[in-house]
Amino acid sequence: xxxxxxxxxxxxxxxxxxxxxxxxxxxxxxxxxxxxxxxxxxxxxxxxxxxxxxxxxxxxxxxxxxxxxxxxxxxxxxxxxxxxxxxxxxxxxxxxxxxxxxxxxxxxxxxxxxxxxxxxxxxxxxxxxxxxxxxxxxxxxxxxxxxxxxxxxxxxxxxxxxxxxxxxxxxxxxxxxxxxxxxxxxxxxxxxxxxxxxxxxxxxxxxxxxxxxxxxxxxxxxxxxxxxxxxxxxxxxxxxxxxxxx
Amino acid sequence: xxxxxxxxxxxxxxxxxxxxxxxxxxxxxxxxxxxxxxxxxxxxxxxxxxxxxxxxxxxxxxxxxxxxxxxxxxxxxxxxxxxxxxxxxxxxxxxxxxxxxxxxxxxxxxxx
Amino acid sequence: xxxxxxxxxxxxxxxxxxxxxxxxxxxxxxxxxxxxxxxxxxxxxxxxxxxxxxxxxxxxxxxxxxxxxxxxxxxxxxxxxxxxxxxxxxxxxxxxxxxxxxxxxxxxxxxxxxxxxxxxxxxxxxxxxxxxxxxxxxxxxxxxxxxxxxxxxxxxxxxxxxxxxxxxxxxxxxxxxxxxxxxxxxxxxxxxxxxxxxxxxxxxxxxxxxxxxxxxxxxxxxxxxxxxxxxxxxxxxxxxxxxxxxxxxxxxxxxxxxxxxxxxxxxxxxx
Ligand SMILES: Nc1ncnc2c1ncn2[C@@H]1O[C@H](COP(=O)(O)OP(=O)(O)OP(=O)(O)O)[C@@H](O)[C@H]1O
Ligand SMILES: [Mg+2]
Numbered sequence: 001x002x003x004x005x006x007x008x009x010x011x012x013x014x015x016x017x018x019x020x021x022x023x024x025x026x027x028x029x030x031x032x033x034x035x036x037x038x039x040x041x042x043x044x045x046x047x048x049x050x051x052x053x054x055x056x057x058x059x060x061x062x063x064x065x066x067x068x069x070x071x072x073x074x075x076x077x078x079x080x081x082x083x084x085x086x087x088x089x090x091x092x093x094x095x096x097x098x099x100x101x102x103x104x105x106x107x108x109x110x111x112x113x114x115x116x117x118x119x120x121x122x123x124x125x126x127x128x129x130x131x132x133x134x135x136x137x138x139x140x141x142x143x144x145x146x147x148x149x150x151x152x153x154x155x156x157x158x159x160x161x162x163x164x165x166x167x168x169x170x171x172x173x174x175x176x177x178x179x180x181x182x183x184x185x186x187x188x189x190x191x192x193x194x195x196x197x198x199x200x201x202x203x204x205x206x207x208x209x210x211x212x213x214x215x216x217x218x219x220x221x222x223x224x225x226x227x228x229x230x231x232x233x234x235x236x237x238x239x240x241x242x243x244x245x246x
Numbered sequence: 247x248x249x250x251x252x253x254x255x256x257x258x259x260x261x262x263x264x265x266x267x268x269x270x271x272x273x274x275x276x277x278x279x280x281x282x283x284x285x286x287x288x289x290x291x292x293x294x295x296x297x298x299x300x301x302x303x304x305x306x307x308x309x310x311x312x313x314x315x316x317x318x319x320x321x322x323x324x325x326x327x328x329x330x331x332x333x334x335x336x337x338x339x340x341x342x343x344x345x346x347x348x349x350x351x352x353x354x355x356x357x358x
Numbered sequence: 359x360x361x362x363x364x365x366x367x368x369x370x371x372x373x374x375x376x377x378x379x380x381x382x383x384x385x386x387x388x389x390x391x392x393x394x395x396x397x398x399x400x401x402x403x404x405x406x407x408x409x410x411x412x413x414x415x416x417x418x419x420x421x422x423x424x425x426x427x428x429x430x431x432x433x434x435x436x437x438x439x440x441x442x443x444x445x446x447x448x449x450x451x452x453x454x455x456x457x458x459x460x461x462x463x464x465x466x467x468x469x470x471x472x473x474x475x476x477x478x479x480x481x482x483x484x485x486x487x488x489x490x491x492x493x494x495x496x497x498x499x500x501x502x503x504x505x506x507x508x509x510x511x512x513x514x515x516x517x518x519x520x521x522x523x524x525x526x527x528x529x530x531x532x533x534x535x536x537x538x539x540x541x542x543x544x545x546x547x548x549x550x551x552x553x554x555x556x557x558x559x560x561x562x563x564x565x566x567x568x569x570x571x572x573x574x575x576x577x578x579x580x581x582x583x584x585x586x587x588x589x590x591x592x593x594x595x596x597x598x599x600x601x602x603x604x605x606x607x608x609x610x611x612x613x614x615x616x617x618x619x620x621x622x623x624x625x626x627x628x629x
Binding site: 109110113114115117118120121122123124125129 | 416417418442443445446448450452454456457458459469470473474
């Protein structure tokens, strides 16, 4: 199982770079279609989730810091946690639920309907034709969505602080920028990229593995979502350890 | 596939040599493109040495024929081997293309 | 179908092919040959292993034992890359059609052309038109598979299988679900392609009329074994009672029917 997953992932990454070595490559049009499916269509949900979390963070923070008489720290808390952790994480969760599951279901249905076998017989490599555009779209769109989500989340934090917590709007921004470094932004994006790779490979793998009709598709989709979530969190823990504690 | 062209009585005679398949039909298409943009009034394609033609080859000829009809030109094909002729017949293209047993009869048809 | 020299007198040769799924032996020591330019029909009852046999020949499944030769090349030992070269000369019509549901009829037929060559989209469109006309579906390019009937799907699948002018065509029940006229159209097409263009074909079919119309060779499977092979005349003359029951479609005979046997009543009453 793990071996088959590794094999598919390796093959997919190799196929991504195949055009560089003069081999017949994947199609740009297929990639764009998937970028729209996976990325553009997820934007409203990602924005909404991040917006709500931005609000929640600011209010929770304010509740705690008020006791210490340090509501100014809200800006630091919101910015710091969204860029480093919450933004990439919640975006990945949304993408897994929305796009990851649909990748598995779509590929799985193609598998049970013998479409993948048909590709094979036509001499069209299903990995190159189906997996590569989806994986690449995940790799590209996860950071893009994360940036979008972080932007919305930060704005929500500012908005709530200024309107309900009566913090000074300019002072908030000053505090916020002082609290984080550029590194925080980059590590967040690195996380997003890695999450995209994990989610893309896991969901494609489960889709290509499907056996046993509609029931099989359902089971595989559930497994893909659970495994993606777990693997994504494990990856998060690992990256956080590597980046901030070593 | 090779393409050789000569002119007889002001009519270009184009001899195609070899297989017209997925690999070579783009070459034939590139050859025919200027012929249609120059509105070549009459053209003879000599198929005597065409060993094989696939559907993409047929499609290339159809595309040229569409252009020819557009500017009121003429196209004739000559000397098809039985096997190549069969390919035309299976998709009933012998009904739209003017096919001739040899070059003189094709030239005569183009001049008519 | 270019004028290449054949490496072997046989387009397809199967030797001693066996395959089990778990404890169930599905194919047992199956052997037969198909000469270039001929049509071989594979016949036999539902579930006797015909589709499974075809899947082995096209390389979707690997046999437990036995060999398969495509024009003299042993394919069971080829790696994916080498096999995909052999497959470029295949056309395959799946029993279920296996059309790409997300694509239109036209895109389905164009896919093998666009993916395996650099021909212009306009040329591919024209090829699609030629192929759809062959199966009587001119004008249906823009419908999705979900919008056409079962028999039409079969015919689109046929058009797609023929898209690259294959040397070797595999059809899994190409005419099931077709009306008699369309059945005849598809049969004539298959015969024309072999007679006139030298294609070879293996056709799985239950339709005896159709089989006797197109076959130059017949293979008859029963419970995963070849019980008879031969020309249509030889098969007709073969006294084997299993064969005769099948050809003539008698309900009663040596083929164990799942109807009205004591066994069934006994099982029914067992708790
Ligand atoms: N992937 C598989 N796993 C387990 N058993 C299988 C598998 N594929 C086929 N079988 C079994 O193999 C047997 C033959 O199936 P196959 O599809 O080849 O039959 P068939 O002759 O094509 O029947 P039909 O005429 O109904 O299409 C069946 O009993 C089926 O249960
Ligand atoms: Mg079957």
